[in-house]
Amino acid sequence: xxxxxxxxxxxxxxxxxxxxxxxxxxxxxxxxxxxxxxxxxxxxxxxxxxxxxxxxxxxxxxxxxxxxxxxxxxxxxxxxxxxxxxxxxxxxxxxxxxxxxxxxxxxxxxxxxxxxxxxxxxxxxxxxxxxxxxxxxxxxxxxxxxxxxxxxxxxxxxxxxxxxxxxxxxxxxxxxxxxxxxxxxxxxxxxxxxxxxxxxxxxxxxxxxxxxxxxxxxxxxxxxxxxxxxxxxxxxxxxxxxxxxxxxxxxxxxxxxxxxxxxxxxxxxxxxxxxxxxxxxxxxxxxxxxxxxxxxxxxxxxxxxxxxxxxxxxxxxxxxxxxxxxxxxxxxxxxxxxxxxxxxxxxx
Numbered sequence: 157x158x159x160x161x162x163x164x165x166x167x168x169x170x171x172x173x174x175x176x177x178x179x180x181x182x183x184x185x186x187x188x189x190x191x192x193x194x195x196x197x198x199x200x201x202x203x204x205x206x207x208x209x210x211x212x213x214x215x216x217x218x219x220x221x222x223x224x225x226x227x228x229x230x231x232x233x234x235x236x237x238x239x240x241x242x243x244x245x246x247x248x249x250x251x252x253x254x255x256x257x258x259x260x261x262x263x264x265x266x267x268x269x270x271x272x273x274x275x276x277x278x279x280x281x282x283x284x285x286x287x288x289x290x291x292x293x294x295x296x297x298x299x300x301x302x303x304x305x306x307x308x309x310x311x312x313x314x315x316x317x318x319x320x321x322x323x324x325x326x327x328x329x330x331x332x333x334x335x336x337x338x339x340x341x342x343x344x345x346x347x348x349x350x351x352x353x354x355x356x357x358x359x360x361x362x363x364x365x366x367x368x369x370x371x372x373x374x375x376x377x378x379x380x381x382x383x384x385x386x387x388x389x390x391x392x393x394x395x396x397x398x399x400x401x402x403x404x405x406x407x408x409x410x411x412x413x414x415x416x417x418x419x420x421x422x423x424x425x426x427x428x429x430x431x432x433x434x435x436x437x438x439x440x441x442x443x444x445x446x447x448x449x450x451x452x453x454x455x456x457x458x459x460x461x462x463x464x465x466x467x468x469x470x471x472x473x474x475x476x477x478x479x480x481x482x483x484x485x486x487x488x489x490x491x492x493x494x495x496x497x498x499x500x501x502x503x504x
Contacts, residue, residue: 198239200247200294202232204272207286212273220275222341223328225263227273228292233265241294244330244365249274250291251282258282259297259361261330277339277348300362300369302355303332307376308348315342322349322371326364333361 209220212227220227226247236245250257258281260274267273272292274284284290305322307313315321325340334357337350352374354362 200232200236200239200241200292202235202292203289204228204292205270205287206272206274206279206284206290208276208279209273210276211286212267219328219341220263220273221277222325222339222346223263223275224259224278224330224332224338225261225328226275226278226292227267228262228265229267229269229271230265231269236294239294242296244363246295246297246331246363248293248295248361249278249282250293251284251288252291254283256282257360258333258336259295259331261365275339277337281336297331297359297361297363298356299367300332300354300356300364301367302353302370302372303351303362303364304353304372304374306350306352306374308337308350310376310379311345312347312349312376313379318373319371326369330363330365331361332364 209217209227212220226249245262247260247262248257249260258278260278272290274282274290279285282290312318321342322340325342329338332351332354334351334354337348340347340349353372356362
């Protein structure tokens with residue numbers, strides 16, 4: 157003991173040297189009385205046995221896997237307080253054996269002594285197994301201004317508003333580190349995202365707390381650009397002309413429309429479904445051609461109209477294959493996108 161202080165405690169500057177209270181107070185840590193001097197070069201650095209958050213005792217907290225914060229023991233909070241570590245508390249996690257590093261924030265101080273609980277993606281990033289040693293060191297990171305990410309699956313494109321989803325997911329993160337592949341969960345589906353680039357790039361990590369962060373998206377892994385050749389709506393190439401297909405042939409020639417239209421002419425020989433004979437109340441048959449009384453207009457019967465219309469259509473179809481529609485019986489796998497467009501002539 158020296159001057160009433162234990163060996164592991166730091167006595168204030170000027171203790172027993174006759175310094176006045178004002179000089180002593182100025183030498184203190186900005187009014188943080190009771191914690192000794194503030195030394196910006198002091199760092200928290202400890203070894204811990206790491207475990208995934210699924211191995212935490214108590215109720216399972218799966219949501220901790222989809223963030224960038226760790227669970228430390230209460231003793232770590234005591235040491236951090238004595239060292240006057242500024243908020244937000246940021247840490248560098250190191251696997252010394254493989255020289256792998258990443259960064260994280262802290263969520264709670266409820267772990268068992270000597271243990272730290274990490275999200276699963278962080279365990280994979282550092283190539284750690286349950287019970288492995290990891291070095292956790294306090295650090296300071298610059299405020300991030302830009303990050304470029306790369307989704308690891310094209311399924312990420314199914315999200316209607318990916319920027320809003322990512323903004324909400326980043327609330328569970330304190331830092332982002334280049335080359336990290338973290339996980340987020342949306343609509344009961346897990347998405348893996350790689351950090352491709354960060355700015356400022358002077359450090360390998362950035363702080364994303366209380367900062368205006370610009371986010372850029374790279375194409376997802378496995379994404380294939382759609383083909384430049386698309387199916388556009390055919391337009392008329394002139395009055396009564398056929399629209400050619402990409403190989404130079406018309407659609408009518410490809411589906412053998414002339415044969416289909418000529419084959420439909422056989423339907424004209426079929427009896428009209430409404431053609432029938434009638435009888436008078438006396439039982440005498442009604443002739444198909446009756447005299448028209450004077451002063452009345454002769455109106456052709458429906459059967460005569462249908463039969464004449466069929467004959468006209470069939471006769472015209474022999475000269476113009478586009479005059480009558482015909483059923484299209486196309487081979488399997490072949491599609492038909494409409495008949496030739498014939499513009500309507502304007503009336504004078």
